[in-house]
Amino acid sequence: DIDYIYESLMNTAVDIDSLEADSHLDEVWIKEVIKMAGMKLKWSKLKQEKVRENKDAVKRPQADPALLTPRFPVVTIMGHVDHGKTTLLDKLRKTQVAAMEAGGITQHIGAFLVSLPSGEKITFLDTPGHAAFSAMRARGAQVTDIVILVVAADDGVMKQTVESIQHAKDAQVSSSALFLTLSLSVPIVLAINKCDKPEADPEKVKKELLAYDVVCEDYGGDVQAVHVSALTGDNMMALAEATVALAEMLELKADPTGPVEGTVIESFTDKGRGPVTTAIIQRGTLRKGSILVAGKSWAKVRLMFDENGKTINEAYPSMPVGIVGWRDLPSAGDEILEVESEPRARQVVDWRKYEQEQEKNKESLKLIEEKRKEHQEAHRKAREKYGTLHWKERSLIKYKEKKQQQPLKLKERVERESNVLPIIIKGDVDGSVEALLDIMDTYDASHECELELVHFGVGDISENDVNLAETFHGVIYGFNVNAANVIQQSAAKKGVKIKLHKIIYRLIEDLQEELSSRLPCNV
Numbered sequence: 001d002i003d004y005i006y007e008s009l010m011n012t013a014v015d016i017d018s019l020e021a022d023s024h025l026d027e028v029w030i031k032e033v034i035k036m037a038g039m040k041l042k043w044s045k046l047k048q049e050k051v052r053e054n055k056d057a058v059k060r061p062q063a064d065p066a067l068l069t070p071r072f073p074v075v076t077i078m079g080h081v082d083h084g085k086t087t088l089l090d091k092l093r094k095t096q097v098a099a100m101e102a103g104g105i106t107q108h109i110g111a112f113l114v115s116l117p118s119g120e121k122i123t124f125l126d127t128p129g130h131a132a133f134s135a136m137r138a139r140g141a142q143v144t145d146i147v148i149l150v151v152a153a154d155d156g157v158m159k160q161t162v163e164s165i166q167h168a169k170d171a172q173v174s175s176s177a178l179f180l181t182l183s184l185s186v187p188i189v190l191a192i193n194k195c196d197k198p199e200a201d202p203e204k205v206k207k208e209l210l211a212y213d214v215v216c217e218d219y220g221g222d223v224q225a226v227h228v229s230a231l232t233g234d235n236m237m238a239l240a241e242a243t244v245a246l247a248e249m250l251e252l253k254a255d256p257t258g259p260v261e262g263t264v265i266e267s268f269t270d271k272g273r274g275p276v277t278t279a280i281i282q283r284g285t286l287r288k289g290s291i292l293v294a295g296k297s298w299a300k301v302r303l304m305f306d307e308n309g310k311t312i313n314e315a316y317p318s319m320p321v322g323i324v325g326w327r328d329l330p331s332a333g334d335e336i337l338e339v340e341s342e343p344r345a346r347q348v349v350d351w352r353k354y355e356q357e358q359e360k361n362k363e364s365l366k367l368i369e370e371k372r373k374e375h376q377e378a379h380r381k382a383r384e385k386y387g388t389l390h391w392k393e394r395s396l397i398k399y400k401e402k403k404q405q406q407p408l409k410l411k412e413r414v415e416r417e418s419n420v421l422p423i424i425i426k427g428d429v430d431g432s433v434e435a436l437l438d439i440m441d442t443y444d445a446s447h448e449c450e451l452e453l454v455h456f457g458v459g460d461i462s463e464n465d466v467n468l469a470e471t472f473h474g475v476i477y478g479f480n481v482n483a484a485n486v487i488q489q490s491a492a493k494k495g496v497k498i499k500l501h502k503i504i505y506r507l508i509e510d511l512q513e514e515l516s517s518r519l520p521c522n523v
């Protein structure tokens with residue numbers, strides 16, 4: 001039955017109840033093994049065959065071009081530290097809030113939408129810097145259409161300016177093959193900031209950027225450069241318009257029909273509303289009641305809101321939206337996919353968790369494989385030696401053998417030789433005591449320190465066990481049994497160690513430690 005357990009573990013999930021009750025390895029042990037192998041008991045309850053065909057949520061195939069409709073751009077602001085990214089974002093956001101009649105309370109949701117007087121719209125991701133950008137890229141998420149590169153006109157091109165350019169250039173490498181032939185990079189709009197400063201030198205910035213293949217229009221390239229001041233708000237509209245102009249050239253489109261696809265921008269826990277995410281919708285239209293999965297979480301959309309905290313009923317491609325209704329917190333960069341039902345969402349999430357645990361427990365599986373070999377060997381040897389003899393009879397045989405080899409009384413040997421470890425074994429049932437004796441058999445011969453079984457049996461630790469242990473300076477090992485308080489106290493008074501375990505291999509490990517601590521030579 002050991003084989004049965006292990007095989008089951010390796011291949012599929014185990015239904016604990018179906019395992020034989022009189023297994024050599026008790027249920028606690030089996031559960032532990034299952035845990036180590038990363039098997040979720042819950043998973044075994046799912047209909048495996050059904051899931052195996054269709055275990056994860058997947059993206060739909062590319063949309064029929066006829067279904068595509070124009071969408072507005074999603075923009076990330078990047079640049080060197082202190083060059084004005086935050087100030088620029090604040091100014092852009094405030095322009096918008098001021099333009100709105102009921103300027104609600106601005107909420108930081110990781111992205112916001114700006115509507116221009118012309119009716120055009122831009123979504124800005126407001127996690128400046130490339131940390132967030134790289135985190136998303138590492139997950140293969142591609143939400144940004146345009147990068148606004150901020151360079152301070154007094155400072156010029158700096159280290160993180162160059163890194164930002166690099167990020168923008170690499171950005172689409174992992175993206176859809178369709179775009180590979182067109183471009184490998186996210187196009188840039190250059191915002192030369194701090195132009196209000198007397199020492200500002202925008203021309204120097206443009207010249208410096210030539211070295212990094214960012215060629216402004218003045219130099220015959222296609223990068224639009226806008227001279228701005230985030231501090232005074234000067235030329236903000238020109239920057240927005242340059243962005244819109246670029247977006248028009250890109251002919252950004254998306255399919256607003258069918259199940260939703262999107263990307264998590266931020267996630268946080270709100271005291272009242274629980275786990276909340278901000279997402280950019282990339283396909284389909286999100287509505288209340290939609291069932292979503294993202295990472296290892298799922299949601300039934302209870303509420304959607306915009307960056308002003310206003311409830312919204314629908315979110316289209318390119319729109320940033322706050323989503324309430326998640327069971328757990330997904331991570332930034334996680335792909336959001338709509339599924340058809342709650343049971344399906346649970347199935348997908350369970351599958352993903354299971355897969356992750358499998359990954360995490362590859363090491364544990366190795367350990368289990370070792371233990372399995374060890375235990376099989378122990379059983380084999382014991383069978384060879386004792387056949388079908390009951391453990392009580394065979395222990396008697398063993399005892400007699402020992403007696404012949406070691407005529408000296410155990411008590412005397414213990415007192416004379418330090419490398420003898422007298423032990424008392426108590427187990428809850430016949431099977432567990434037998435399994436322990438089998439395993440101990442293999443240690444008997446191979447160790448310098450000798451295990452001396454003083455007594456063994458089924459049942460809780462008794463006063464008699466404690467007395468025996470005291471007499472022989474032994475240690476009591478209990479597997480799945482108890483020691484009453486009075487017994488524990490008595491043992492403590494007599495200086496007797498009682499070690500209780502519920503997992504066989506832990507008990508064996510403990511025993512090995514005890515053995516090595518008694519080895520005579522400590523170099």
Ligand code: GDP
Pocket residue numbers: 079080081082083084085086087088128193194195196197228229230231232
């Ligand atoms: P970030 O690190 O790129 O987000 O830069 P911040 O937005 O925090 O700006 C850094 C500093 O530069 C702050 O003290 C800003 O007030 C200042 N700053 C930002 N934009 C301008 C600008 O257009 N003109 C001037 N004079 N100072 C600016």
